Amino acid sequence: MPETGDAAPDFTAPLANGDVDSFTLSERLESEAPIVLAFFPGAFTSVCTTEMCAFQDRLASFNDLDASVYGVSRDSPFTLNEFRDQNDLEFGLISDYNKEIIDDYGVAMDFADLGVYGVAKRSVFVVDADGEVTYAWVSDDPGVEPDYDEVEAAVEDAA
Template sequence: MATSGDSAPDFTAPLANGDIESFTLSERLEDDAPIVLAFFPGSFTGVCTDEMCTFQDRLANFNDLDATVYGISRDTPFTLNEFRDQNGLEFGLISDLNKEIIDEYDLEMDFDDLGVYGVAKRSVFVVDGDGEITYAWVSDDPGVEPDYDEVEDAVEAAA
């Protein structure tokens, strides 16, 4: 599992930002770092919606620290754009439809009782301009949200 001190696994995936474009982590580090990667199991679910809306509510704080927030889930980029629109999210959401990023970060979680497999564990990583993970939080409980103050503190330390 990716953890603090590791080099962040690089990836290229679709970015839903009102449009759809290609996103490569290593190419975004120079301009966007520190980068917050907030993995969530799925759009339009209670806790995931609360989490992404809380990041939106705190977006000005991250912007003040020159940090960039991205959400990541297995949803299609089209679903993610609709999720952004319905919740007024101003940050990009990355589609990991093929589960490649989840595998690289070792974050796979299943909901056996629902027949849902291979979604992301709720987790947050802060990546600095050198591509190092300076903060890692991973929850095995999908109902637990991150400590947002702790994430902001980690971003401030990485800035």
């Protein structure tokens, strides 16, 4: 798992943004840094919906800092577009359908009792223009949300 000061693992994945586009972290850093990558286990679940809506509620603050917010989950880009629509999310959601980003960031978890394997732990990484992780938070408890004030402060420090 990348920690503060480490280089953020680069990746290319489908981006659900109302359409389906391609997202490459290193390319986006040039114009959108700092970037908040908010990993979540699954669309349409209670805590994940609350978390993504909390980021939406704070989106103006992130925009004021010239930062970009992206959610990341194993859901398909088509599912993520529906999730965006139903929750009026204005930021893109990255589909890690093949679990490559989750593995690169070391945030995979299982709900073995439910037969669900390899979803993302709830976690947040802030990546600056140099591709460095300036903030890392990972929860082993999927019911715990990030400290949004702390994430916003980390973005402000990275801007």
